[in-house]
Amino acid sequence: MMKRFYFFFPVMALLTLLSPSATADADAAKSLEQQANEKMQEILTEQRAIGLSVAVVKEGKLVYTSGFGYKNLEDRTLVSPEDIFRIASVSKSITTTAIMQLFERGKFKLDDDVSDALGITVRNPNFPDTPITYRMLLTHTSSLNDAMGYFSFNTIDRSVNDDFGKAYNKYAPGTTYQYCNMGYNMLGALVEIHSGERFDTYVENHILKPIGMVGSFNADTLDASRFVTLYTYRDGNPVASRGVYGSPAAGLENYVKGRNTFLFSPTGGMKTAPKYLARHMMVQMNGGTVDGVQVLKPESVATMQTPLREDVQYGFATRTVNNLVEGVTLKGHTGSAYGLFSAMFFCPEKKFGFIMMTNGYPEKKSANDFLTIQTDVINALYDIFIKE
Secondary structure (H helix, E strand, C coil), X not given: CHHHXXXXXXXXXXXXXXXXHHHHHHHHHHHHHHHHHHHHHHHHHHHCCXXXXXXXXXXXXXEXXXXXXXXXXXXXXXXXXXXXXXXXXXXXXXXXXXXXXXXXXXXXXXXXEHHHHHCCCCCCCCCCCCCCEHHHXXXXXXXXXXXXXXXXXXXXXXXXXXXXXXXECCCCCCCCCCCCHHHHHHHHHHHHHHHCCCHHHHHHHHHHHHHCCCEECCHHHCCHHHECCCEEEECCEEEECCCCCCCCHHHHCXXXXXXXXXXXXXXXXXXXXXXXXXXXXXXXXXXXXXXXXXXXXXXXXXXXXXXXXXXXXXXXCCEEECCCCCCCCEEEEEEEECCEEEEEEEECCCCEEEEEEECCCCCCECCCCCEHHHHHHHHHHHHHXXXX
């Protein structure tokens, strides 16, 4: 036994001396993870957030993901990286991906009149001769607004609603930007019309499954035990938001494609976790492809990420910002609904990006017009994992 011991020990010592970089790299990676964990917990406490989940992509790979705080205040369950949030308007990026896939298949042109496909006359009554196009819906320049809500076509259908004009602004379509959820729910309906598939199953079959992304616009297809409770603040106290992950089953009994798509909320109803949303972000970072799977053509990704105009730094569900991390140009989107605040921002040239989601905190804005928790989390992750 003694001979075998003394033969083994020098060999291991020699291997350690010959490969110090492997040990150093492991220690460095561990140190970065520890730094990130400590900093995220610090921000969670400072911001009085309930829970937080994050993911970091570097050099096109997921290098960090973790959860902090409470998934549910009632039973004090903690957030894990596997837990699922309703991600609000970051969903628009996935809906746009579906639309761009169908555009690539020649189903329509971006400057086509959406009335032709919808079978509803979509016209601003102040400009009856100006068509409203796919491009206008995608860039929030359609002149539509959300004043009458955005969960039914009845708000814009002049054949059933005499007040349809209230759903339009006074300016001409294509001239001015105004964020509009109705436009993206309409885009979801157009996905059904052009594909023949129900919106949630189209997204699952053509976007999520091919890239190995766990998530859905349909809560019934997911493990409900992984849903993170969302909280809004009232008089300084967190109140659980109800119906966030409601079953669409009743609405599916008489479902009509291209009319009832609002049930899935293409504008904000995606449910997933940062570690899974990172797969979608990599598609955007890598010109439409991740791990050899092509979701979009590079030209489509470039179109999505190109700002409409100098005065409108918004492409197709993608903002271009220079004030989230000082001196760094990032592309992405934020989300907020039911107490959820999310953000997905990335640098396609340098192949890094960040995703954060919190299920509730007392909302405060930074000087850069982002929420303080979005700013603090993304800057901390940039400093730890990316900054040279």
